[in-house]
Amino acid sequence: MSSLLIQNLKKSYGAVEVLKDINLEAESGEFVALVGPSGCGKSTLLSIIAGLESVTSGEVLIEDRVVNDDAPKDRDIAMVFQSYALYPTMTVRQNMTFGMECRNIDKATQAETVDRVAALLQIEPLLDRKPGQLSGGQRQRVAMGRALVRDPKLFLFDEPLSNLDAKLRVEMRSEIKKLHQRMGRTTVYVTHDQIEAMTLATRIAVMHKGVLQQYDTPDMIYNQPANMFVAGFMGSPNMNFFKATIVDGDVGLAVRLDGSDGPALPLGAEQAATVSAGQAVVFGVRPEHFSPAHEQRAERKGRVTVPVPVTVDMDEPTGAETILMARVAGQDAILVCEPEEAPKPGETMDFAIDMAKASLFDAATERRL
Amino acid sequence: MADTTHQSFDPLATGSRARQTRSRSIVYLLLGLFALLYLSPLVIIFMNAFRPLEEIVREGFISLPNMLSATYWVEAWSTFCIGGTCEGVSRYFSNTLLMTVPATILSTAIGLVNGYALSKWRFKGDTWVFGLITLGVFMPAQMTLLPWAFVLGKIGLSNTIAGLVLVHTVQGISFTTLFCRNYFLAVPDDLIKAARIDGAGFWRIFRRIMLPLSPPILIVCVIWQFTGIWNEFLFGTVFTSGSNQPITSAIVAFSGSGTGERHYNVEAASVIFAALPPLFIYVIGGKYFVRGLTSGAVK
Ligand SMILES: Nc1ncnc2c1ncn2[C@@H]1O[C@H](COP(=O)(O)OP(=O)(O)OP(=O)(O)O)[C@@H](O)[C@H]1O
Numbered sequence: 001m002s003s004l005l006i007q008n009l010k011k012s013y014g015a016v017e018v019l020k021d022i023n024l025e026a027e028s029g030e031f032v033a034l035v036g037p038s039g040c041g042k043s044t045l046l047s048i049i050a051g052l053e054s055v056t057s058g059e060v061l062i063e064d065r066v067v068n069d070d071a072p073k074d075r076d077i078a079m080v081f082q083s084y085a086l087y088p089t090m091t092v093r094q095n096m097t098f099g100m101e102c103r104n105i106d107k108a109t110q111a112e113t114v115d116r117v118a119a120l121l122q123i124e125p126l127l128d129r130k131p132g133q134l135s136g137g138q139r140q141r142v143a144m145g146r147a148l149v150r151d152p153k154l155f156l157f158d159e160p161l162s163n164l165d166a167k168l169r170v171e172m173r174s175e176i177k178k179l180h181q182r183m184g185r186t187t188v189y190v191t192h193d194q195i196e197a198m199t200l201a202t203r204i205a206v207m208h209k210g211v212l213q214q215y216d217t218p219d220m221i222y223n224q225p226a227n228m229f230v231a232g233f234m235g236s237p238n239m240n241f242f243k244a245t246i247v248d249g250d251v252g253l254a255v256r257l258d259g260s261d262g263p264a265l266p267l268g269a270e271q272a273a274t275v276s277a278g279q280a281v282v283f284g285v286r287p288e289h290f291s292p293a294h295e296q297r298a299e300r301k302g303r304v305t306v307p308v309p310v311t312v313d314m315d316e317p318t319g320a321e322t323i324l325m326a327r328v329a330g331q332d333a334i335l336v337c338e339p340e341e342a343p344k345p346g347e348t349m350d351f352a353i354d355m356a357k358a359s360l361f362d363a364a365t366e367r368r369l
Numbered sequence: 370m371a372d373t374t375h376q377s378f379d380p381l382a383t384g385s386r387a388r389q390t391r392s393r394s395i396v397y398l399l400l401g402l403f404a405l406l407y408l409s410p411l412v413i414i415f416m417n418a419f420r421p422l423e424e425i426v427r428e429g430f431i432s433l434p435n436m437l438s439a440t441y442w443v444e445a446w447s448t449f450c451i452g453g454t455c456e457g458v459s460r461y462f463s464n465t466l467l468m469t470v471p472a473t474i475l476s477t478a479i480g481l482v483n484g485y486a487l488s489k490w491r492f493k494g495d496t497w498v499f500g501l502i503t504l505g506v507f508m509p510a511q512m513t514l515l516p517w518a519f520v521l522g523k524i525g526l527s528n529t530i531a532g533l534v535l536v537h538t539v540q541g542i543s544f545t546t547l548f549c550r551n552y553f554l555a556v557p558d559d560l561i562k563a564a565r566i567d568g569a570g571f572w573r574i575f576r577r578i579m580l581p582l583s584p585p586i587l588i589v590c591v592i593w594q595f596t597g598i599w600n601e602f603l604f605g606t607v608f609t610s611g612s613n614q615p616i617t618s619a620i621v622a623f624s625g626s627g628t629g630e631r632h633y634n635v636e637a638a639s640v641i642f643a644a645l646p647p648l649f650i651y652v653i654g655g656k657y658f659v660r661g662l663t664s665g666a667v668k
């Protein structure tokens with residue numbers, strides 16, 4: 001059974017179309033992450049699911065019921081806001097019971113529920129404080145608590161962690177994951193932090209300029225991005241996009257980086273099936289899919305690699321790994337490698353590209369081939 | 370919430386000792402001078418309320434009282450004759466009270482609801498509605514005299530306190546709506562969204578979320594309306610007469626009657642009676658007034 005179904009959804013503000021033909025389905029218990037750059041329409045989509053914004057056309061279904069015309073309170077959803085939106089004049093306890101009070105739930109049940117959720121989130125000592133007397137992380141917990149007391153069909157999160165410092169964000173991230181595993185409720189989670197999306201979601205919806213670019217599992221989004229936007233948006237540092245041309249190699253088709261004078265890189269059978277010789281393509285390689293050629297790391301796993309000479313311009317050691325700003329066949333590239341293997345700036349060294357992990361995009365449409 | 374933080378920067382506490390003393394004394398001298406200037410009418414009126422009439426006539430207005438006597442206060446409050454009725458200003462005082470309190474409460478309450486609806490429940494044409502309501506702020510009261518006279522006559526409220534309550538309530542809505550709407554704009558919309566998801570409707574959100582955030586602007590509205598309506602003279606004089614007049618009109622009526630001698634001492638006491646309530650309201654609420662005018666709603 002699908003818990004949330006969005007069909008041909010369009011939303012315009014006057015003449016401006018902010019959501020263009022969105023189709024999305026979440027199964028019961030799924031954790032859907034909505035990601036995309038600022039202004040792409042994530043919050044708008046979430047508000048439409050919540051019923052805080054109307055649709056221009058299309059349908060929203062929650063548990064197979066069309067809710068287009070239902071008020072937010074009749075949709076059985078709970079939402080956590082980026083600003084937390086805690087009621088400033090109420091105590092934490094009152095914040096949590098307000099929703100139940102509006103639904104005429106009796107006092108005893110209210111108290112019981114608050115106690116249970118407060119224990120779950122470890123906010124019992126805070127119950128009698130006002131939001132103004134809480135730290136950012138505590139407010140975040142209370143905002144979650146307010147959603148959890150409701151046991152709704154659908155949880156909606158709008159960038160709930162973006163106001164926290166980096167360390168707390170990582171902590172809360174794993175806490176949200178635990179909570180989701182425990183509660184098993186369908187969740188739609190807006191973020192523009194791709195790590196949050198990758199770690200939490202069962203499926204990721206990548207949006208750009210109001211268009212849903214790809215909706216798939218984190219693994220597919222990362223390894224088989226549907227187009228150059230998704231490929232570039234997910235992953236840090238960004239995927240390298242090399243201008244290249246398909247050529248006839250010694251053993252079937254191969255890809256030659258424009259400006260390269262070395263051998264062409266032979267394509268695997270699967271990749272070769274989608275292209276033809278002479279085609280202009282964009283060859284996408286993630287920074288971590290380069291490895292020093294002499295290590296032969298990918299070969300050991302039985303994969304094909306081809307060494308390419310890499311000239312390093314600058315290095316950025318981060319401790320765990322070193323990021324190299326470099327040039328491959330005269331085109332700018334970013335590589336990641338282990339600190340002790342990193343060549344010095346100015347040096348040229350052979351790096352092997354893991355061909356199975358590389359992506360090919362059409363140079364004109366930017367779609368995956 | 371709504372605490373103004375004061376930067377502890379004292380421009381007088383810089384430079385050499387001599388410079389500090391010099392600049393400090395100049396500042397206090399100027400302040401004292403202006404305070405004296407502003408307070409002198411009040412002081413003179415206050416002193417005259419204690420002086421017998423012959424003494425005022427003999428020595429002029431500006432002089433210290435030779436002896437203190439409360440008789441003129443009593444006379445002014447309860448026995449002095451104004452336009453045929455000999456009840457002093459007490460009657461007019463209660464007229465004004467009966468006019469000011471309901472009009473203040475009503476206009477403030479309506480302004481709060483207006484401001485809430487106009488800032489948090491946007492609808493088509495809301496900026497027009499807001500524009501029209503606040504047009505009243507810029508409209509001279511004289512322009513509204515004729516229409517009001519017509520309306521009050523039609524609904525049978527001419528020469529009544531209730532009529533004045535109506536006039537002041539409607540006239541006041543322009544101000545209170547302007548104040549409240551601008552104040553509520555600072556309340557984050559997310560609060561309203563969260564409450565709607567929680568299942569609260571228009572009035573519950575108003576009662577449970579907006580009202581508890583409102584004290585600063587509530588105080589501003591109450592002080593503004595109370596002092597404005599209490600001191601108002603034009604409507605009171607035009608729309609009421611005789612024993613139905615508010616105190617401002619009554620005082621002018623008896624001091625400007627022209628027949629017989631002027632009871633300066635009783636007049637002075639009456640004026641002070643008339644000025645006390647707004648003064649009282651300002652003294653207890655003034656601190657919040659200034660704060661409410663300058664602060665945003667919530668952080
Ligand atoms: N009430 C509105 N009227 C007109 N345009 C709007 C309105 N609300 C949002 N928009 C526009 O819709 C687009 C999507 O906004 P939205 O808030 O959904 O972006 P977002 O993806 O959540 O961005 P962010 O990551 O910055 O929160 C933006 O271009 C925004 O300017």
Ligand SMILES: [Mg+2]
Nearest residue numbers: 042043044158
């Ligand atoms: Mg947003």
